[in-house]
Amino acid sequence: MNVRLTLRLLGALLIFLAGTLLFPVPFSLYFGDGATAALLLSALLSAVAGATLFFLFRTENELSLREGFAVVSFSWILFSAFGALPFLFSGTISNPIDAVFETMSGFTTTGATILTRIEGLPESILLWRALTHWLGGMGIIVLSLAILPMLGVGGMQLFKAEVPGPTADRLKPRIQDTAKLLWGVYVLLTMVETLLLMLGGMNFYEALCHAFATLATGGFSTRNASVGAFDSSYIDWIITLFMFLAGVNFSLHYHALRGRWRDFWKNEEFRCYLGITLAATLLLVIANQGRIYGSLIDNLRYSAFQATSILTTTGFGTADYEQWPVIAQYLLAFLMFIGGCAGSTGGGIKVLRILLLFKHAHVQIFRLIHPRAVRLVKLGNVPVNRDVMQSILGFFALYIGIFVIASFIMAGTGLDLVSAGMSVAATLGNIGPGLGSVGPVDNYAHIAPFGKAVLILCMLLGRLEIFTVLVLLFPTFWRK
Amino acid sequence: MNVRLTLRLLGALLIFLAGTLLFPVPFSLYFGDGATAALLLSALLSAVAGATLFFLFRTENELSLREGFAVVSFSWILFSAFGALPFLFSGTISNPIDAVFETMSGFTTTGATILTRIEGLPESILLWRALTHWLGGMGIIVLSLAILPMLGVGGMQLFKAEVPGPTADRLKPRIQDTAKLLWGVYVLLTMVETLLLMLGGMNFYEALCHAFATLATGGFSTRNASVGAFDSSYIDWIITLFMFLAGVNFSLHYHALRGRWRDFWKNEEFRCYLGITLAATLLLVIANQGRIYGSLIDNLRYSAFQATSILTTTGFGTADYEQWPVIAQYLLAFLMFIGGCAGSTGGGIKVLRILLLFKHAHVQIFRLIHPRAVRLVKLGNVPVNRDVMQSILGFFALYIGIFVIASFIMAGTGLDLVSAGMSVAATLGNIGPGLGSVGPVDNYAHIAPFGKAVLILCMLLGRLEIFTVLVLLFPTFWRK
Numbered sequence: 001m002n003v004r005l006t007l008r009l010l011g012a013l014l015i016f017l018a019g020t021l022l023f024p025v026p027f028s029l030y031f032g033d034g035a036t037a038a039l040l041l042s043a044l045l046s047a048v049a050g051a052t053l054f055f056l057f058r059t060e061n062e063l064s065l066r067e068g069f070a071v072v073s074f075s076w077i078l079f080s081a082f083g084a085l086p087f088l089f090s091g092t093i094s095n096p097i098d099a100v101f102e103t104m105s106g107f108t109t110t111g112a113t114i115l116t117r118i119e120g121l122p123e124s125i126l127l128w129r130a131l132t133h134w135l136g137g138m139g140i141i142v143l144s145l146a147i148l149p150m151l152g153v154g155g156m157q158l159f160k161a162e163v164p165g166p167t168a169d170r171l172k173p174r175i176q177d178t179a180k181l182l183w184g185v186y187v188l189l190t191m192v193e194t195l196l197l198m199l200g201g202m203n204f205y206e207a208l209c210h211a212f213a214t215l216a217t218g219g220f221s222t223r224n225a226s227v228g229a230f231d232s233s234y235i236d237w238i239i240t241l242f243m244f245l246a247g248v249n250f251s252l253h254y255h256a257l258r259g260r261w262r263d264f265w266k267n268e269e270f271r272c273y274l275g276i277t278l279a280a281t282l283l284l285v286i287a288n289q290g291r292i293y294g295s296l297i298d299n300l301r302y303s304a305f306q307a308t309s310i311l312t313t314t315g316f317g318t319a320d321y322e323q324w325p326v327i328a329q330y331l332l333a334f335l336m337f338i339g340g341c342a343g344s345t346g347g348g349i350k351v352l353r354i355l356l357l358f359k360h361a362h363v364q365i366f367r368l369i370h371p372r373a374v375r376l377v378k379l380g381n382v383p384v385n386r387d388v389m390q391s392i393l394g395f396f397a398l399y400i401g402i403f404v405i406a407s408f409i410m411a412g413t414g415l416d417l418v419s420a421g422m423s424v425a426a427t428l429g430n431i432g433p434g435l436g437s438v439g440p441v442d443n444y445a446h447i448a449p450f451g452k453a454v455l456i457l458c459m460l461l462g463r464l465e466i467f468t469v470l471v472l473l474f475p476t477f478w479r480k
Numbered sequence: 481m482n483v484r485l486t487l488r489l490l491g492a493l494l495i496f497l498a499g500t501l502l503f504p505v506p507f508s509l510y511f512g513d514g515a516t517a518a519l520l521l522s523a524l525l526s527a528v529a530g531a532t533l534f535f536l537f538r539t540e541n542e543l544s545l546r547e548g549f550a551v552v553s554f555s556w557i558l559f560s561a562f563g564a565l566p567f568l569f570s571g572t573i574s575n576p577i578d579a580v581f582e583t584m585s586g587f588t589t590t591g592a593t594i595l596t597r598i599e600g601l602p603e604s605i606l607l608w609r610a611l612t613h614w615l616g617g618m619g620i621i622v623l624s625l626a627i628l629p630m631l632g633v634g635g636m637q638l639f640k641a642e643v644p645g646p647t648a649d650r651l652k653p654r655i656q657d658t659a660k661l662l663w664g665v666y667v668l669l670t671m672v673e674t675l676l677l678m679l680g681g682m683n684f685y686e687a688l689c690h691a692f693a694t695l696a697t698g699g700f701s702t703r704n705a706s707v708g709a710f711d712s713s714y715i716d717w718i719i720t721l722f723m724f725l726a727g728v729n730f731s732l733h734y735h736a737l738r739g740r741w742r743d744f745w746k747n748e749e750f751r752c753y754l755g756i757t758l759a760a761t762l763l764l765v766i767a768n769q770g771r772i773y774g775s776l777i778d779n780l781r782y783s784a785f786q787a788t789s790i791l792t793t794t795g796f797g798t799a800d801y802e803q804w805p806v807i808a809q810y811l812l813a814f815l816m817f818i819g820g821c822a823g824s825t826g827g828g829i830k831v832l833r834i835l836l837l838f839k840h841a842h843v844q845i846f847r848l849i850h851p852r853a854v855r856l857v858k859l860g861n862v863p864v865n866r867d868v869m870q871s872i873l874g875f876f877a878l879y880i881g882i883f884v885i886a887s888f889i890m891a892g893t894g895l896d897l898v899s900a901g902m903s904v905a906a907t908l909g910n911i912g913p914g915l916g917s918v919g920p921v922d923n924y925a926h927i928a929p930f931g932k933a934v935l936i937l938c939m940l941l942g943r944l945e946i947f948t949v950l951v952l953l954f955p956t957f958w959r960k
């Protein structure tokens with residue numbers, strides 16, 4: 001483990017963070033919201049800390065596996081610490097643990113908030129809050145499609161060959177090239193959504209904030225009532241569409257933009273994801289029709305929005321789904337565990353892994369009936385390596401294990417059974433709103449500080465595919 | 481698939497069932513409870529049905545894999561159908577689906593009841609109810625230690641070499657010899673517990689019923705308030721001890737009786753099971769002390785009883801744990817999924833599989849840090865075959881998958897979130913009482929008929945290690 005190189009890279013990333021902290025400054029000046037100084041001071045502190053690390057630890061070594069893991073985990077942690085400064089300096093959030101919760105929730109694209117009232121806060125601070133989502137989403141795309149496949153985490157090895165960019169085995173050039181190509185797609189989709197939302201009557205500032213939060217499947221809104229506040233069928237459907245797109249593997253978008261549209265349909269995970277979205281919408285429509293919504297058009301609008309919002313782990317709301325029938329709530333809780341496609345900005349276990357788990361179970365049963373037959377799990381027409389399958393099964397077991405243990409701890413902080421489980425499901429899966437006392441019209445302010453710390457860890461674990469964080473806890477990781 | 485042989489064997493088993501239906505007859509005559517005719521008629525019908533199958537389908541073929549699966553699944557189904565007759569004929573239960581629920585709950589050692597009042601029912605019928613547990617437990621011991629290892633189900637292959645009896649590869653002689661040895665242990669433990677309970681003041685009839693229900697980790701009691709009705713510290717501790725013993729792999733008991741006491745401690749699963757029991761008791765004591773129980777002695781008695789009762793999936797009750805702190809309830813819900821040791825009469829996922837899942841996750845993380853190192857999952861000092869590990873991972877994924885889907889269906893029948901999830905956890909894990917509206921002081925009477933059918937299937941799936949039942953749903957299973 002090369003600590004110098006790790007610290008140097010983290011320094012460079014902090015300097016980058018300082019730059020992004022300047023982005024909301026013009027908005028602050030335009031709105032005269034009084035948060036300019038807070039943003040500038042935060043940027044200055046980040047830049048100084050980053051430059052110190054960067055220039056103090058010079059090294060010529062190449063990036064290897066272990067530094068990869070360390071940089072990834074610590075960059076999310078450092079970003080959440082320095083990214084929390086504008087909230088504290090502007091007086092928006094007074095408590096440091098709350099500020100770190102909100103920022104980690106931003107960078108992990110979770111969207112769980114401790115703010116009880118959002119409207120009336122400084123516009124530039126809310127923009128920064130939405131920007132943390134968007135930056136986190138950028139990080140996740142490159143992490144899941146360029147870094148994790150190399151590190152061999154949780155089955156992401158599957159993407160080694162599929163992702164655009166050179167297939168060089170050295171970590172650095174590949175990461176850079178892949179990142180550039182995919183970020184182009186990400187920026188383009190953000191711009192298109194911003195424009196479309198403005199056509200629906202949103203101003204530029206709100207359109208931008210919501211586009212940031214959509215593409216990152218983040219879910220922070222500028223309104224207390226989330227997307228529901230705009231009360232526009234057009235806006236709901238645009239956001240439904242872009243949430244769906246944000247939940248798709250970004251290399252498919254890249255291929256599509258280069259004219260290979262058919263790749264969508266050829267991709268088994270995409271077909272499965274589309275199927276789940278449509279099936280979940282249909283089930284919600286059936287559960288709600290006549291009971292919650294009289295008009296089928298309204299029902300479809302709200303049901304499709306919520307199914308997509310939860311499945312993609314965005315967490316935007318247009319309805320208080322805790323008023324829906326229990327079976328609808330159960331379905332939403334179920335979707336929280338599935339999540340988006342691998343290589344998207346969505347969280348959860350991921351459609352790919354769920355799909356392969358089902359295929360694995362199917363093959364297991366087949367082998368019981370035909371003990372001498374050889375049958376492998378296949379994705380598309382390609383057999384899935386047994387090591388990859390073992391990673392995925394291990395990931396699933398760990399995900400459930402962490403869910404169980406963390407829910408248990410949350411129950412110890414005084415939450416009821418449903419809230420304890422759902423607060424963990426909603427943070428570990430990077431969704432945001434859950435059920436019970438952390439439902440769609442509630443927030444996380446009431447949770448005890450220790451409980452907030454547990455949920456912060458859940459957000460980090462979930463976002464970084466668990467293994468990336470857990471390896472750091474092993475003593476052998478730190479040995480030379 | 482040899483249908484003739486399957487039907488012939490099922491016929492033989494039905495004749496055996498007819499014999500067991502006569503067991504409560506002397507009790508019926510002694511108590512004059514009026515259920516003698518109901519028992520005799522049920523025995524007659526079972527014998528006639530069994531003899532018809534047995535003599536109609538003569539065949540000289542040897543038992544093979546597929547008939548093994550079919551006989552196992554259909555024997556539980558047929559036993560639940562014919563075993564329900566005494567409830568119906570005696571007028572104890574008027575509705576056939578309720579009667580089948582109660583009987584399946586008995587034979588699968590689940591102990592979930594649809595009876596709202598137990599005291600006052602004919603003694604011989606309650607004895608039959610307890611006997612279904614005991615017979616189910618006998619079936620499970622031979623199933624898990626002699627049949628499933630041969631069929632290769634859910635990691636039980638691990639036991640191929642460990643189990644007493646000849647190591648012949650042909651299914652029939654091995655099953656018979658293993659069964660005889662292990663049933664000896666089972667009968668002995670039942671007799672000892674019956675005696676010890678009688679020393680605590682129970683009459684022979686109640687002692688026998690509770691011993692049947694303990695050794696099978698079943699949980700049916702002869703009292704409305706379960707074991708709590710006896711209000712005896714001695715009885716509580718005796719039952720705690722025997723529930724614990726019933727949750728241990730019966731081949732360890734067999735070795736111990738032959739003087740190899742140290743095998744308990746050498747067995748990694750046993751150490752883990754003991755550790756979980758002690759840790760869960762300690763956590764419950766901490767959660768309850770001062771809040772629920774003032775005296776530490778009382779606290780220990782009730783906490784140890786409940787921890788053991790739920791972990792071993794017995795489901796006896798001495799306290800209404802829904803009045804305990806939420807964290808205590810959460811812990812109990814968590815224990816429901818773990819269950820007893822493999823090769824015991826306990827249900828759930830089994831300690832062995834949970835242990836191997838943790839080891840697998842550990843190895844996965846190790847391999848991320850040391851990609852070139854070779855490290856296998858080991859149990860004791862023996863490496864676990866990768867096929868076995870894949871079975872276990874597949875089992876876990878299926879268990880969770882079935883839990884999720886069945887809970888979803890239960891939510892559709894009108895249960896609240898907690899009751900929907902916990903009714904499935906408590907039946908799939910063969911525990912009996914859950915939380916919510918199926919808690920320790922409630923019962924399953926209020927569940928809709930369709931919901932009861934779903935839970936009947938859950939009991940069967942859980943008890944037969946899922947795969948055994950699922951193979952029957954594959955068309956290729958039925959082909960020549």
Ligand SMILES: [K+]
Nearest residue numbers: 110218314431
């Ligand atoms: K989110």
Ligand SMILES: [K+]
Nearest residue numbers: 590698794911
């Ligand atoms: K039970």
